Amino acid sequence: MIRLFDYYRSSASYRVRIALNLKGLDYERVPVNLLNNDQKSDEYRASNPQGLVPMLEIDGAQLTQSLSIVNYLNGVYPDPPLAPSDPVAAAHVRSMAQVVASDIHPLNNLRVLGYVSDVLGHDKDTRARWYAHWVHEGFEALEQLAIRHGGAYLSGDLPGLADLCLVPQMFNARRFDIPLDDYPTLVAYDAKANALDAFQAAHPDRFD
Known part of the structure; x- marks a missing residue:
């Protein structure tokens, strides 16, 4: 089990x-x-x-x-497989996944946002600006990486590691009303992954 x-x-x-x-x-x-x-x-x-x-x-x-x-x-x-067999392509997939998992998400998860407001005493608007800043900084880079290294899916020919990191982050961005107009490639990859039963x-x- x-x-x-x-x-x-x-x-x-x-x-x-x-x-x-x-x-x-x-x-x-x-x-x-x-x-x-x-x-x-x-x-x-x-x-x-x-x-x-x-x-x-x-x-x-x-x-x-x-x-x-x-x-x-x-x-x-x-x-x-969740990443391509080619070592270089696999490294690009892991890099794109890490943009989300290492650079965006850790600064914006529940315990960090709680610390920003409850311990540091920042108001709701400041907390929202904090959240949006790190999402935009990460997505700006990820959009360009997606253009360069994406395939049929963000992870290549098959949905994989980069896609399973992207989709939850896009869900959160929408939940927190982050504009996504500047990231059409990410929006397209998110939509394609979300059409699959597994997602x-x-x-x-x-x-x-």
């Missing part, structure tokens, strides 16, 4: 749900409500000391950090 501990609107959890679906793997979802601080409970931290989502229980292991989980799934279940089944609207 594969068990995914996740929060339905967590971008990192959303990525892993997509990856599991792309690999055709059945799993049991274990909700962890971040708004109720379930992730900070002693019971959860005993398994995941960082107190974050997602966490995947698989093959007798408890795996954390979304891209680490995705890389594990891609290694153990290689078909369909639709992972969408936050399917859960609560």
Whole structure:
């Protein structure tokens, strides 16, 4: 049994749900409500000391950090691949994924936004400007990388690592009313990925 501990609107959890679906793997979802601080409970931290989502229980292991989980799934279940076989093309896919997973998302996740407002005392408008700044900075670069290195999907001939990072970030951008007119390539890749069953089944609207 594969068990995914996740929060339905967590971008990192959303990525892993997509990856599991792309690999055709059945799993049991274990909700962890971040708004109720379930992730900070002693019971959860005993398994995941960082107190974050997602966490995947698989093959007798408890795996954390979304891209680490995705890389594990891609290694153990290689078909369909989540990155091209060509080393250079694969490096470009990983780079595009990291723009989202390392540069945009960590600065805009729930705990960081909470710190900006609750601890540093910034108002709602300042928090919104903070969020928008990092999204635009990341998307401006990612748009150009997508033009240069994208294929049928952002990850190449098949949907993969870059797509499963892009789609949750686009969902969040829309949720926070970030204009996307300047990123037509990203919008097109997001729409194409979201037309696939694996992405639709992972969408936050399917859960609560």
